[in-house]
Amino acid sequence: MYRNKLKEIENKSTDFWNKLQINKSEISNKEPYVILDFFPYPSGFGLHVGHTLGYISTDVKARFERMNDKNVLYAMGFDSFGLPAEQYAIQTNQHPEITTQQNISNMKKQLKALALSHDESRTFNTSDSDYYKWTQWMFLKMYDSFFDNIEGKAKPISDLVEMLDSGKFTVENGKLYKASNSVKSINKDKEEIISSMRLAFLEEVEVNWCPKLGTVLSNEEVKNGLSERGNYPVEKRPMKQWMIRITSYAERLNKQLDILDWPQNIVSMQKNWIGEQEGTEIVFSTKKGDIKIFTTKPQTLYGVTFLAISSKHPVLGGMKVDENKFTNIYAKHPITNEEIPIWTADYVYSDYGTGAVMAVPAHDQRDFEFAKENDIKIKSVLKPDYKWLEENYLGSVKQSEIMLEWENNPDKFSSAFEGRGNLIDIEQFDVNEFLSINKEKNKVLEHLLDKGFAKQVKMFKLRDWLFSRQRYWGEPFPIVYDSSGKVFPICEEELPVELPKQHDFSPREGNDPEAPLGRSADWKSVKGSIVNGKFTSKVGNEEFTREINTMPNWAGSCWYYLRYMDPTNKMEFISKEAMEYWSSSKVGAIDMYVGGAEHAVLHLLYARFWHMFLFDLGYVKNKEPFDKLLNPGMITADAYKNGNDVYIDINDVEIRNKKAYQISTGELLVIEPGKMGKRYKNGIDPQDMCDKYGIDVFRLHVMYMAPITQTRNWNSDNIIGMERFLSKVYSKISSIKLLDTDSDENLIHKTIKFVTKEMEEFRFNTAIATLIKFVNDSDSISLSTGLSFLKMLFPFAPHLSEYLYQLHRNNLSIFDEVPDQHKEGLDSDLIDEIKNKSICMSKWPEYDDSKTKNLYMEMPITINGRLRDKINVPVDLDESEIEKLVMDREKIKSFVAGKNIRKSIVIKKKDPKDPDRLISMICNLVI
RNA sequence: GCCUCUGUGGCGGAAUGGUAGACGCGGCAGACUCAAAAUCUGCUAUUCCUAGAAUGUGAGAGUUCGAAUCUCUCCGGAGGUACCA
Incomplete structure (x- = not known):
C-alpha cells in the first residue's frame, strides 16, 4: 500500500538524486530556459503553505522543461539585506549577520523538504560582500553616467564632457539641448552642470521620514501616509539624500510595458504609478x-x-x-x-x-x-x-x-x-x-x-528614487566626502566597501535622523587621496569621511537574476559568455518570472529601470529583464479571534458545525478569513502536511486546488483525494507485467496531447485532472504506457514516479536473462532508456496524433440551440451524409414536423484540446 | 471617485462561441467485513417525475442558428490608486 511505503519511496528517490546531482546546469549547446521565483527575503518565521504555491509551480515547470531537452536555469538566492532582516534581528536581540545566516539555512531546509530542484551551486545572498561589491560597482556606474535625453539613453559622464566641450550642446534644467550655432562657451560652472546630470546624485529634497523606523522611505514604500512595512506614520521633511534619476526613464518604462507578456493588472498598476x-x-x-x-x-x-x-x-x-x-x-x-x-x-x-x-x-x-x-x-x-x-x-x-x-x-x-x-x-x-x-x-x-x-x-507622476536609508543592514555607499563636504567616488579596485561589524546597529527612533554607521568612528573616517577624481586609500594621507547612509533593500534585488547566470565570477558581475547564453532571445532576459503582485510598483519597477541602465551601457542584451510574468494567487486561511480580539493559534481551534471553538477554553471564536501570517496565528506549516501525507501528495494538492493565478482559501479536506490518486497509481503501475497490453490503446496518446498543452501554459490543475482520468479509465496498462504516464506525473510527484520507474528498471535487468522470443513487441530503445537513467533524465513522452482520433464519435444534435438527440457516426463522414442520417431519425422528425428548416450546420471542432473532429449539428427551424 | 480583475452545484473548480458542471472533496446506496476503518462499484444541478420534459452559469437587455464565453446597463466580491492639477 502506498501509505505504508511512503517513507521508503521518498528516501530511495532522494538518495538516488543526490548521487546523480541532477539539478546542476552548465552552459552547453542545449537551448536555455530560465525560470525564477521572486527573490525571497529569509524570514525568521519560515515558510507557510502560502509561499509554496509559487515555488512548487516553478519547480513543476522547470522539471517539465528539462524533460523537453531544455537547459534549465532554476536557482534561488536570498535578499538578505534590508528592513525585515534587520527588524527580526532587533526583535530577537541578535546581530543581523547571525540571524540572517540562521534564517537562510532554515529556509533552505524547508525548500529542500518540498523537493524543489534548484541548482544549489548558484545560490548567494545580497549581504555577501562578493555580491554587494557589484551592487556598489553599479551604483558607481550610475554616478558616472547621465541620461542623454536627445538619444533617450544613458551614457558615461565622459561623453557629456565631450559634448559640452564641443560647444554643440547646452544643458538647461537638467536637459541637454542642441545649441544654436552662436553658443560657444557655457556660462555656468561645468562641474555644477555635470553633477546636475548624474543618474545618482545628492540632493536636498522633501523626503518621507518615518520616525518609528528611524529612516527615510521612497514614494513607493509609503501607502496612505503610512510605511508599507509596519504601517508607521510617515512625515515630510527636507533632507540631503542620494537619489537615482529613474524619471529619465519614465517614457521608456511606460512604453515598453506594452511589449511585455505580463498580467494586465500589473501593467496597469505600473502605468498608473508612472502616470504619463x-x-x-x-x-x-x-x-x-x-x-x-x-x-x-x-x-x-x-x-x-x-x-x-x-x-x-x-x-x-x-x-x-x-x-x-x-x-x-x-x-x-x-x-x-x-x-x-x-x-x-x-x-x-x-x-x-x-x-x-x-x-x-x-x-x-x-x-x-x-x-x-x-x-x-x-x-x-x-x-x-x-x-x-x-x-x-x-x-x-x-x-x-x-x-x-x-x-x-x-x-x-x-x-x-x-x-x-x-x-x-x-x-x-x-x-x-x-x-x-x-x-x-x-x-x-x-x-x-x-x-x-x-x-x-x-x-509623469513618477518621482526620482530616494536611495538613502538611515539603517545599518544594507550596502554601504562607495562614496567619501572631503573636509569641505565634496563628494568623491571610491575607485573600483577598492570595492567592496565592507559593512563594519558593529554591535550597536539599531536605528534611532525619533525626529533626528542618525545613520547607525556613523557610530563606527574607525570605519567612518578614512585616509587617502583623490586620483583622477576618485578616492584611493593606497596613496596619500588626507582625511575623508565615508557616506554613512546605506542603500535600500531594493538595490540588491535589482539585478540578482543576472548573477544566477554566473554566480561566482570575481572579475565581472557576469561574464559576457554567460549573459549571452542564458538571456532569452525574447524581449526580456528571463523567460519566466513568478511572484506576487505586491511588488508591482516596487521591485518590478526598480529592476526594470536598473536593467535598462545596464542595457544602455552595453552590459546586457535585452531591453527588459523579465519576459513573462506570472502572479500566483495568495493562499488565504481562516484566522480565529476570541472576545478580546486576540488571535488564537489554529492548533488550539476546533471546528464543530461550521463554528469555531477554542479547545483549551471552549470559547466560541469569531472566524476571520484573510492572509496567512504569523500575526494572525493561522500559518500552516508545509512540513506538517508533508509529514502526514508525503511531499508528492502535498505538491499535487497545492497544484490541483485552483488555477495558479487564483487566490484560494487553504483547505486540507481535499488533500485525501490526491492520496487516493497516488495510491491507485502505485497499485496499478507497480503491478504492470512485462507483456501487459493497454485496454485502450488511444487513451495514453490523448492524455499526452492534452497534458503537454496544459503544462506549457501553466494550467497544472487541469493537467492533473487529466492524469487522474487516465488512471481511472484504464483497466490494463502496458509497460511502455505506464512509463509514459510516470513521466507526466514526475514534475508533480517526483518521488513516486522515480520509485516506480526504478522498480521497472530493475525488472528489466532481470528481463535480460529471458529468452529473446519473449521480448518481442517491446521497444528496445525503451529498454535502454529505463535501464540506465533516472526519470529526471528521460524525455517527455511523445504522442501519435493519428491515435488521438476516434473512428466513430457520438455527435449531439441540437435544434434551435437545444440538445435533442445524439447519433453515432464515423468521424470522416461527410456533411450531407450526416444530415441525411439525422433527418431520418424518428426523434428529430417529431421535432421538425410541420416546420421549415432554414439552415443546418455541421460544426467541426477546432482541434487543439479535443481529438474529436465533429461536435454538433444544428437545424434551425422557422416556425 | 477612477483603474484592473472577478461572479458557474453543498464545496474547490472544468468548459473562451457548439452536449454546462470534466476532475477532486463531500453526500447517498450497494459490495467486502462479526463490525468499523480502508478499498471497490453505482448515483449525486433544480423541479415535475415512469418515460420524457421544463428550468439553470450574479440581474436585465442585445448580437447569433446557437452565449458561462462576445456587447451594453446594473448589482455583488477582490486588489490597486487618489486633495494628481
Missing part, C-alpha cells in the same frame, strides 16, 4: 519670476481667478508663508492681462507637477471650495447641461434664465462644474468656432500656443 499625462504648460509672469503651471484643461484658462502654489514654491524665494494664505504677489493673466492673486494652498504639492496650479474655481471642485472659503471671485467658462444647472443651483430663477445665472453668478451654485461643455461666449473668441468639445479645446490651445503662452508637454 499629456497636457499643457502655461507660464504666468510675476514680479518675482515666472510661474509654470501644468493643466489638462487649457480651455478653461479664461476662468482662472487665482494661482494656487505650494508653500515651498521657489517664487516665494524661501520666504516662510503659511498654507492657505494670500502671498501678496500677483501674476499676469496671459490672455486678459488681469492681475490675479497668488495663494498658497495645502492641496498643491511641491513635488507634484510644477508645484503650482492655475485655479479655475468654476470648473474644479478643490479650487471652488478654496475660492468660497477665501472669498475669491469665480468665473465660468464652460456651459453645463441644464440638468446639472438645476441640480446645483442654490437660488431661484425662471428655468430659462438659469444659464444666464451660471454665466454671471457662478458662485450661486453649490459646486464646480467638472464635466465637458461648450465655451461660454467670451470676447476674445467666436463661440461659433467651438462647436464640438474637441474642437473647442484645440482652438483655445492653438491660440495659446500661437501666442507663446503655452506649450504641449508630457508629464
Whole structure:
C-alpha cells in the first residue's frame, strides 16, 4: 500500500538524486530556459503553505522543461539585506549577520523538504560582500553616467564632457539641448552642470521620514501616509539624500510595458504609478519670476481667478508663508492681462507637477471650495447641461434664465462644474468656432500656443528614487566626502566597501535622523587621496569621511537574476559568455518570472529601470529583464479571534458545525478569513502536511486546488483525494507485467496531447485532472504506457514516479536473462532508456496524433440551440451524409414536423484540446 | 471617485462561441467485513417525475442558428490608486 511505503519511496528517490546531482546546469549547446521565483527575503518565521504555491509551480515547470531537452536555469538566492532582516534581528536581540545566516539555512531546509530542484551551486545572498561589491560597482556606474535625453539613453559622464566641450550642446534644467550655432562657451560652472546630470546624485529634497523606523522611505514604500512595512506614520521633511534619476526613464518604462507578456493588472498598476499625462504648460509672469503651471484643461484658462502654489514654491524665494494664505504677489493673466492673486494652498504639492496650479474655481471642485472659503471671485467658462444647472443651483430663477445665472453668478451654485461643455461666449473668441468639445479645446490651445503662452508637454507622476536609508543592514555607499563636504567616488579596485561589524546597529527612533554607521568612528573616517577624481586609500594621507547612509533593500534585488547566470565570477558581475547564453532571445532576459503582485510598483519597477541602465551601457542584451510574468494567487486561511480580539493559534481551534471553538477554553471564536501570517496565528506549516501525507501528495494538492493565478482559501479536506490518486497509481503501475497490453490503446496518446498543452501554459490543475482520468479509465496498462504516464506525473510527484520507474528498471535487468522470443513487441530503445537513467533524465513522452482520433464519435444534435438527440457516426463522414442520417431519425422528425428548416450546420471542432473532429449539428427551424 | 480583475452545484473548480458542471472533496446506496476503518462499484444541478420534459452559469437587455464565453446597463466580491492639477 502506498501509505505504508511512503517513507521508503521518498528516501530511495532522494538518495538516488543526490548521487546523480541532477539539478546542476552548465552552459552547453542545449537551448536555455530560465525560470525564477521572486527573490525571497529569509524570514525568521519560515515558510507557510502560502509561499509554496509559487515555488512548487516553478519547480513543476522547470522539471517539465528539462524533460523537453531544455537547459534549465532554476536557482534561488536570498535578499538578505534590508528592513525585515534587520527588524527580526532587533526583535530577537541578535546581530543581523547571525540571524540572517540562521534564517537562510532554515529556509533552505524547508525548500529542500518540498523537493524543489534548484541548482544549489548558484545560490548567494545580497549581504555577501562578493555580491554587494557589484551592487556598489553599479551604483558607481550610475554616478558616472547621465541620461542623454536627445538619444533617450544613458551614457558615461565622459561623453557629456565631450559634448559640452564641443560647444554643440547646452544643458538647461537638467536637459541637454542642441545649441544654436552662436553658443560657444557655457556660462555656468561645468562641474555644477555635470553633477546636475548624474543618474545618482545628492540632493536636498522633501523626503518621507518615518520616525518609528528611524529612516527615510521612497514614494513607493509609503501607502496612505503610512510605511508599507509596519504601517508607521510617515512625515515630510527636507533632507540631503542620494537619489537615482529613474524619471529619465519614465517614457521608456511606460512604453515598453506594452511589449511585455505580463498580467494586465500589473501593467496597469505600473502605468498608473508612472502616470504619463499629456497636457499643457502655461507660464504666468510675476514680479518675482515666472510661474509654470501644468493643466489638462487649457480651455478653461479664461476662468482662472487665482494661482494656487505650494508653500515651498521657489517664487516665494524661501520666504516662510503659511498654507492657505494670500502671498501678496500677483501674476499676469496671459490672455486678459488681469492681475490675479497668488495663494498658497495645502492641496498643491511641491513635488507634484510644477508645484503650482492655475485655479479655475468654476470648473474644479478643490479650487471652488478654496475660492468660497477665501472669498475669491469665480468665473465660468464652460456651459453645463441644464440638468446639472438645476441640480446645483442654490437660488431661484425662471428655468430659462438659469444659464444666464451660471454665466454671471457662478458662485450661486453649490459646486464646480467638472464635466465637458461648450465655451461660454467670451470676447476674445467666436463661440461659433467651438462647436464640438474637441474642437473647442484645440482652438483655445492653438491660440495659446500661437501666442507663446503655452506649450504641449508630457508629464509623469513618477518621482526620482530616494536611495538613502538611515539603517545599518544594507550596502554601504562607495562614496567619501572631503573636509569641505565634496563628494568623491571610491575607485573600483577598492570595492567592496565592507559593512563594519558593529554591535550597536539599531536605528534611532525619533525626529533626528542618525545613520547607525556613523557610530563606527574607525570605519567612518578614512585616509587617502583623490586620483583622477576618485578616492584611493593606497596613496596619500588626507582625511575623508565615508557616506554613512546605506542603500535600500531594493538595490540588491535589482539585478540578482543576472548573477544566477554566473554566480561566482570575481572579475565581472557576469561574464559576457554567460549573459549571452542564458538571456532569452525574447524581449526580456528571463523567460519566466513568478511572484506576487505586491511588488508591482516596487521591485518590478526598480529592476526594470536598473536593467535598462545596464542595457544602455552595453552590459546586457535585452531591453527588459523579465519576459513573462506570472502572479500566483495568495493562499488565504481562516484566522480565529476570541472576545478580546486576540488571535488564537489554529492548533488550539476546533471546528464543530461550521463554528469555531477554542479547545483549551471552549470559547466560541469569531472566524476571520484573510492572509496567512504569523500575526494572525493561522500559518500552516508545509512540513506538517508533508509529514502526514508525503511531499508528492502535498505538491499535487497545492497544484490541483485552483488555477495558479487564483487566490484560494487553504483547505486540507481535499488533500485525501490526491492520496487516493497516488495510491491507485502505485497499485496499478507497480503491478504492470512485462507483456501487459493497454485496454485502450488511444487513451495514453490523448492524455499526452492534452497534458503537454496544459503544462506549457501553466494550467497544472487541469493537467492533473487529466492524469487522474487516465488512471481511472484504464483497466490494463502496458509497460511502455505506464512509463509514459510516470513521466507526466514526475514534475508533480517526483518521488513516486522515480520509485516506480526504478522498480521497472530493475525488472528489466532481470528481463535480460529471458529468452529473446519473449521480448518481442517491446521497444528496445525503451529498454535502454529505463535501464540506465533516472526519470529526471528521460524525455517527455511523445504522442501519435493519428491515435488521438476516434473512428466513430457520438455527435449531439441540437435544434434551435437545444440538445435533442445524439447519433453515432464515423468521424470522416461527410456533411450531407450526416444530415441525411439525422433527418431520418424518428426523434428529430417529431421535432421538425410541420416546420421549415432554414439552415443546418455541421460544426467541426477546432482541434487543439479535443481529438474529436465533429461536435454538433444544428437545424434551425422557422416556425 | 477612477483603474484592473472577478461572479458557474453543498464545496474547490472544468468548459473562451457548439452536449454546462470534466476532475477532486463531500453526500447517498450497494459490495467486502462479526463490525468499523480502508478499498471497490453505482448515483449525486433544480423541479415535475415512469418515460420524457421544463428550468439553470450574479440581474436585465442585445448580437447569433446557437452565449458561462462576445456587447451594453446594473448589482455583488477582490486588489490597486487618489486633495494628481
